[in-house]
Amino acid sequence: MSDKTYYITTPIYYPSDNLHIGHAYTTVAADTLARYKRMRGYDVFFLTGSDEHGQKIERKAKSEGMTPIEYVDGIVANFKHLWKKLLITNDDFIRTSEERHIKVVQHIFKKIYDKGDIYKSEYEGWYCTPCETFWTDRQLDEGKCPDCGREVELLKEESYFFRMSKYADQLLQYIEQNPDFIQPQARRNEMINFIKQGLEDLCVSRTTFNWGIPVPIDENHVIYVWFDALTNYISAIGYLDDPEKFNRYWPADLHLVGKDIVRFHTIIWPIILLAAEIPLPKQVFGHGWMLLEGGKMSKSKGNVVDPLVLIDKYGVDAVRYFLLREMPYGNDGSYSEDALIHRINMDLANDLGNLLSRTTAMINKFCDGKIPKPGEPAEEDQELIQLAEKTPGAVEQLLEEMQLANSLARIWDLVNKANKYIEDMAPWNLAKNPETRPRLNTVMYNLVETIRIVTVLCTPYMPTLPKKVFDQLGISDSKELHTWDSAKQWGSMPDGVTINRGEPIFPRIQVDNQQDKENQEQKQVKEVQQQEQNLIDINEFAKVDLRVAEVVAAEKVENADKLLKLTVSLGNEQRTVVAGIAKYYEPDALVGKKVILVANLKSAKLRGITSEGMVLAASKGKKLALLTVDEDIPAGSKVK
Numbered sequence: 001m002s003d004k005t006y007y008i009t010t011p012i013y014y015p016s017d018n019l020h021i022g023h024a025y026t027t028v029a030a031d032t033l034a035r036y037k038r039m040r041g042y043d044v045f046f047l048t049g050s051d052e053h054g055q056k057i058e059r060k061a062k063s064e065g066m067t068p069i070e071y072v073d074g075i076v077a078n079f080k081h082l083w084k085k086l087l088i089t090n091d092d093f094i095r096t097s098e099e100r101h102i103k104v105v106q107h108i109f110k111k112i113y114d115k116g117d118i119y120k121s122e123y124e125g126w127y128c129t130p131c132e133t134f135w136t137d138r139q140l141d142e143g144k145c146p147d148c149g150r151e152v153e154l155l156k157e158e159s160y161f162f163r164m165s166k167y168a169d170q171l172l173q174y175i176e177q178n179p180d181f182i183q184p185q186a187r188r189n190e191m192i193n194f195i196k197q198g199l200e201d202l203c204v205s206r207t208t209f210n211w212g213i214p215v216p217i218d219e220n221h222v223i224y225v226w227f228d229a230l231t232n233y234i235s236a237i238g239y240l241d242d243p244e245k246f247n248r249y250w251p252a253d254l255h256l257v258g259k260d261i262v263r264f265h266t267i268i269w270p271i272i273l274l275a276a277e278i279p280l281p282k283q284v285f286g287h288g289w290m291l292l293e294g295g296k297m298s299k300s301k302g303n304v305v306d307p308l309v310l311i312d313k314y315g316v317d318a319v320r321y322f323l324l325r326e327m328p329y330g331n332d333g334s335y336s337e338d339a340l341i342h343r344i345n346m347d348l349a350n351d352l353g354n355l356l357s358r359t360t361a362m363i364n365k366f367c368d369g370k371i372p373k374p375g376e377p378a379e380e381d382q383e384l385i386q387l388a389e390k391t392p393g394a395v396e397q398l399l400e401e402m403q404l405a406n407s408l409a410r411i412w413d414l415v416n417k418a419n420k421y422i423e424d425m426a427p428w429n430l431a432k433n434p435e436t437r438p439r440l441n442t443v444m445y446n447l448v449e450t451i452r453i454v455t456v457l458c459t460p461y462m463p464t465l466p467k468k469v470f471d472q473l474g475i476s477d478s479k480e481l482h483t484w485d486s487a488k489q490w491g492s493m494p495d496g497v498t499i500n501r502g503e504p505i506f507p508r509i510q511v512d513n514q515q516d517k518e519n520q521e522q523k524q525v526k527e528v529q530q531q532e533q534n535l536i537d538i539n540e541f542a543k544v545d546l547r548v549a550e551v552v553a554a555e556k557v558e559n560a561d562k563l564l565k566l567t568v569s570l571g572n573e574q575r576t577v578v579a580g581i582a583k584y585y586e587p588d589a590l591v592g593k594k595v596i597l598v599a600n601l602k603s604a605k606l607r608g609i610t611s612e613g614m615v616l617a618a619s620k621g622k623k624l625a626l627l628t629v630d631e632d633i634p635a636g637s638k639v640k
């Protein structure tokens with residue numbers, strides 16, 4: 001067993017519903033890193049699981065007429081099925097309902113309680129009985145329950161509290177001394193600010209529901225779900241029962257989580273560990289969210305994308321490639337089926353698929369189907385060879401920094417360079433002349449070797465790809481040519497191997513009528529959603545002609561104490577505008593101001609005066625302020 005270990009985790013998912021493409025991203029990203037580290041010789045432990053307790057699940061089960069465990073058993077089986085279809089190589093799957101986990105959570109709770117860092121007190125808050133939920137003052141929506149809008153009452157509940165505040169300084173110190181602990185940088189800064197604002201003690205027990213782990217010293221309480229859930233990272237690796245395993249893998253190298261739960265992982269979790277005197281994890285990385293063309297995916301919106309459907313339709317490698325390629329570092333990514341098809345057709349079918357297909361076709365045609373012996377590399381081979389030699393190191397560096405999308409982009413630089421090399425070298429011309437035969441052999445060899453290297457580098461991302469490519473290149477049994485290290489050895493590919501040109505590795509997706517119809521339907525759903533949310537598109541906004549206008553004269557309108565008559569200049573024309581701003585501005589003070597005019601508003605008569613536009617102002621309560629421009633800019637300028 002290697003002495004280099006790597007312990008990587010995903011969040012444990014709530015089995016309140018089946019998982020969607022966003023959840024799949026986290027697990028695919030973690031799997032890619034786990035596979036990569038294994039290729040680099042690490043003894044990897046890769047953990048995922050399910051976070052099964054809590055009121056939400058208790059209620060959901062009830063609504064389905066099941067006990068909580070019956071309900072979650074079904075959903076957890078679906079999780080495991082999905083991970084199998086996505087070729088996830090987790091070493092364990094922890095369920096928080098398992099005895100091995102419950103034991104550890106109770107042990108940690110008791111340990112912290114015995115130290116005096118968990119104490120009993122009263123939790124006071126606004127309680128919504130139908131929702132069975134406590135709210136703080138700030139969470140209320142105009143004094144009512146923010147979920148259901150009903151009346152709330154001030155209630156007190158006996159609870160256990162965790163003295164988080166006591167550990168704030170120690171945590172800050174850890175974060176400062178370990179700059180990589182929270183990544184990316186922006187989230188690190190956010191967390192530092194959060195802690196500096198002061199931490200409140202955390203309520204870590206509940207009495208309003210039963211589906212949870214009992215507080216070891218008080219059967220009336222169950223342990224707060226996050227205290228329970230976070231502990232999975234140590235219960236799964238034998239914190240109590242298997243010290244050898246625990247010491248081997250802990251502290252975790254990486255907790256990979258979505259941006260919404262960074263706070264739980266970088267504040268609550270480390271403080272639990274500090275209080276329990278267990279070392280802290282080395283890194284928490286918070287990735288962005290996979291959004292649906294800009295919006296959030298949710299059951300209630302009915303826009304959840306089921307990864308199983310996509311895998312069946314497009315294949316597992318394509319789905320994994322898309323997810324990893326489309327989530328930019330530190331930001332949100334965007335999913336649409338069109339974008340997925342585009343990636344498949346461009347990157348996979350055109351760029352990579354065609355590279356292999358053209359190369360094997362030419363080897364069959366010009367080289368009797370055998371990989372030729374290369375001659376000395378010529379000047380014009382250098383760029384390709386140098387890029388191939390540099391790419392593995394660049395990919396390693398990017399993967400260490402969790403730059404998954406960029407690491408794929410790097411590999412594709414090499415793919416594209418190879419395609420360009422074919423165009424530049426024009427092997428079909430070299431084949432015409434016996435004198436250029438040696439050059440042809442070198443060019444074909446270089447192409448095969450580049451494809452081999454690209455394939456090795458793609459292995460962690462797209463696990464079924466290598467077999468397909470290596471079969472075609474005739475090197476399926478030569479395991480030594482599949483290793484990560486071999487990708488750093490240009491020239492490892494032997495010559496004389498007989499290739500087996502086969503089917504395209506990524507067939508192009510025909511965007512047929514059915515697809516069009518589905519896309520059309522999706523677009524319509526989106527339009528309706530946007531209308532519902534009162535959204536306008538850019539074309540609608542562009543209909544409004546906004547201009548900078550200079551006030552050249554202003555006077556009160558007779559017998560109308562709210563109105564001013566303004567004369568404004570648009571550079572090459574003057575307009576009269578009646579504005580309801582007399583209570584806020586003296587006419588003289590307006591002359592010379594540059595304001596914003598809606599220039600294509602239908603004219604209207606006010607107190608006998610024709611108003612040819614409208615000036616924009618912001619107002620709230622009794623305040624009103626005209627919109628003006630920040631820099632001096634000529635009257636008539638367009639505002640956009």
Ligand code: MSP
Binds near residue numbers: 012022025257261
């Ligand atoms: N059970 C907690 C985690 C406990 S970990 C000790 C939880 N579960 S969850 O099922 O709601 O979410 C799990 C993960 O999925 C989170 O990291 C969350 O950010 C991620 N995602 C949920 N929707 C997502 C997207 N649309 N895109 C990317 N990730 C998203 O939170």
